[in-house]
Amino acid sequence: MDSYKEIFQPFGKSSKFIFYSLAIGLLLIFGLFWHVTTSSGLIPKPLVVLSSFFNIIQTHDFIEHLFKSLGLTFEAMFFSIIIALIIGYLSVIPFFAPIAKFIVKCRYLTITGLYFIFILLTKDADQLKLSLLIFGIVPFFVTSIVGIIACISGDEYNSCRTLGFNKWETLYEIIIVGRLDQTIEVIRQNFAIAWMMIVTVESSALSGGGIGALLYRYNKYNDLPNVLALQIVILLIGILIDQLLAQMRKELFPYTQITAKSDY
Amino acid sequence: MEIFSKKSILLKAIDVNLEYNGKKILRDINFEIKDIVRPNMLQGQVISLIGRSGIGKTQLFKILAGLNQPTSGQVLVNPSQHLVHPGDMGVVPQDYYLFEWRKIRKILEMAVAKNKAIKPADRKDAIDQYVNDFGLKDHLDQYPMQLSGGQRQRVSIIQQLINGSNFLLLDEPFSGLDAVSIKQVIDVLIKVSLSDELKTLIIVSHDLLNTLAISDCAYILGREAGKEGATITHTIDLIEKDLCWKPEIKKTIEFQKMVADIETLL
Numbered sequence: 001m002d003s004y005k006e007i008f009q010p011f012g013k014s015s016k017f018i019f020y021s022l023a024i025g026l027l028l029i030f031g032l033f034w035h036v037t038t039s040s041g042l043i044p045k046p047l048v049v050l051s052s053f054f055n056i057i058q059t060h061d062f063i064e065h066l067f068k069s070l071g072l073t074f075e076a077m078f079f080s081i082i083i084a085l086i087i088g089y090l091s092v093i094p095f096f097a098p099i100a101k102f103i104v105k106c107r108y109l110t111i112t113g114l115y116f117i118f119i120l121l122t123k124d125a126d127q128l129k130l131s132l133l134i135f136g137i138v139p140f141f142v143t144s145i146v147g148i149i150a151c152i153s154g155d156e157y158n159s160c161r162t163l164g165f166n167k168w169e170t171l172y173e174i175i176i177v178g179r180l181d182q183t184i185e186v187i188r189q190n191f192a193i194a195w196m197m198i199v200t201v202e203s204s205a206l207s208g209g210g211i212g213a214l215l216y217r218y219n220k221y222n223d224l225p226n227v228l229a230l231q232i233v234i235l236l237i238g239i240l241i242d243q244l245l246a247q248m249r250k251e252l253f254p255y256t257q258i259t260a261k262s263d264y
Numbered sequence: 265m266e267i268f269s270k271k272s273i274l275l276k277a278i279d280v281n282l283e284y285n286g287k288k289i290l291r292d293i294n295f296e297i298k299d300i301v302r303p304n305m306l307q308g309q310v311i312s313l314i315g316r317s318g319i320g321k322t323q324l325f326k327i328l329a330g331l332n333q334p335t336s337g338q339v340l341v342n343p344s345q346h347l348v349h350p351g352d353m354g355v356v357p358q359d360y361y362l363f364e365w366r367k368i369r370k371i372l373e374m375a376v377a378k379n380k381a382i383k384p385a386d387r388k389d390a391i392d393q394y395v396n397d398f399g400l401k402d403h404l405d406q407y408p409m410q411l412s413g414g415q416r417q418r419v420s421i422i423q424q425l426i427n428g429s430n431f432l433l434l435d436e437p438f439s440g441l442d443a444v445s446i447k448q449v450i451d452v453l454i455k456v457s458l459s460d461e462l463k464t465l466i467i468v469s470h471d472l473l474n475t476l477a478i479s480d481c482a483y484i485l486g487r488e489a490g491k492e493g494a495t496i497t498h499t500i501d502l503i504e505k506d507l508c509w510k511p512e513i514k515k516t517i518e519f520q521k522m523v524a525d526i527e528t529l530l
Contacts (some may be wrong), residue, residue, distance in 0.1 A: 016519065145416040152295065155357060155359070155361050156361065157358070158329075158331050158350075158355070158357075159355070159361045159362075159363075160327075161330075161331060162329060162331070162348035162350055162351060162353065162354065162355040162424070163351065163375055163378055163424075163427050164351035164378040164422070165372070166377075171362065173374075177365060178363060178364075178365050180365070181365065246354075253365070254407075255364060255365055255409060258407055258409040258410055
């Protein structure tokens with residue numbers, strides 16, 4: 001009984017079983033609420049959407065669009081990571097610091113407002129989408145990397161200095177190697193942004209296909225069951241990749257799973 | 265009294281002043297540490313810098329380590345008496361900072377790689393010897409987070425020793441430790457001080473009893489009436505008082521009286 005009281009208290013102890021039970025319960029309540037409140041017929045009922053979901057994932061067209069989107073997202077992430085890491089790491093060098101600051105500010109620019117400029121600068125639809133995604137992701141990625149670097153305490157740099165490390169060695173050890181685990185976490189967060197953006201970008205440039213284009217098509221014909229089914233697919237793939245990146249962080253950086261010894 | 269002599273100057277602080285935003289933090293700090301020589305044994309130096317919390321000990325600590333520059337004055341180190349640079353002094357900070365993403369073995373390998381006196385082929389043996397001496401042999405493949413506070417402190421000490429520094433600056437090494445752990449730390453520090461003639465430990469602490477018990481000289485950092493900034497108000501030569509190099513010194517009445525007297529000076 002006490003364990004049930006705990007789940008309603010701040011910092012209360014819980015278990016995985018309770019967590020998943022609560023999550024499934026919440027999902028069922030949401031499904032029931034959805035089912036009951038959609039009697040008008042405008043919004044499809046959950047079972048209709050579920051049926052569309054199973055239909056859609058079996059179509060060859062969908063698989064093709066999905067892989068197109070995934071490929072583009074990974075490609076954009078790859079280039080964004082490289083660009084953002086270089087800019088982020090170089091931000092500790094005074095000469096390059098203004099570049100990082102400028103890129104950070106660029107996150108307030110909208111993709112839609114620069115869409116035409118990008119059309120003029122790129123050769124085809126694929127290049128246009130890739131450029132838009134990179135332009136959208138990099139400022140957020142650089143902001144996170146610069147934030148991580150800003151949180152490093154002076155004691156860490158001092159420790160390297162007392163060990164006789166030069167400035168480049170200190171940069172390598174403390175900022176690059178020492179923060180790799182946090183970089184993976186940043187990649188995880190930014191993948192969500194990229195995955196969200198891909199739909200917008202693909203629905204802006206339809207010729208190359210992708211789930212964004214598919215979503216646009218379903219929306220155009222008011223095919224709500226398929227629109228919502230596609231939303232479920234997008235959500236599930238996002239969660240799956242998020243989990244994969246979290247697992248990757250655990251495997252590559254086992255020290256992130258260790259909790260400090262409290263006894264002396 | 266023990267037979268000893270003081271030879272070459274190992275460290276000299278000359279007119280060290282420190283100001284922040286026009287406010288004087290440290291004023292006219294002058295002291296020197298000489299190589300203590302005792303016949304038929306290796307005898308390092310253990311110096312304590314004692315003062316109340318907030319007096320400016322950490323600022324002086326950073327200046328001595330070469331991490332911060334004084335507003336005026338200088339710190340000269342080693343028999344060559346050159347200006348102190350980061351890396352001249354081994355530093356063991358209060359929180360025993362270590363590279364959390366590296367295993368202990370790698371941390372020590374990185375430290376020994378910077379020691380020009382140890383050939384690459386001998387580095388592994390040097391690490392093995394230190395971890396054996398400091399009781400850390402079974403922890404080489406662990407991450408710092410897997411160690412207790414005392415073990416982290418010992419890794420931090422080895423890291424600086426194996427790095428090749430003769431000086432070891434320790435910031436509050438007894439802070440937050442229980443009696444058993446303090447005893448272990450004291451044993452480790454004595455062992456280090458007896459390992460080489462030039463080994464010099466500078467302990468910055470407000471723990472009078474434990475710090476003085478292993479010191480041969482103590483400098484009291486305090487403020488003088490009507491003057492801004494902390495300076496060395498008293499120098500206590502424990503060798504001259506014959507209150508040094510004795511294992512059970514803490515139990516003696518003379519030592520306890522001296523500690524009580526110093527407490528009134530803070």
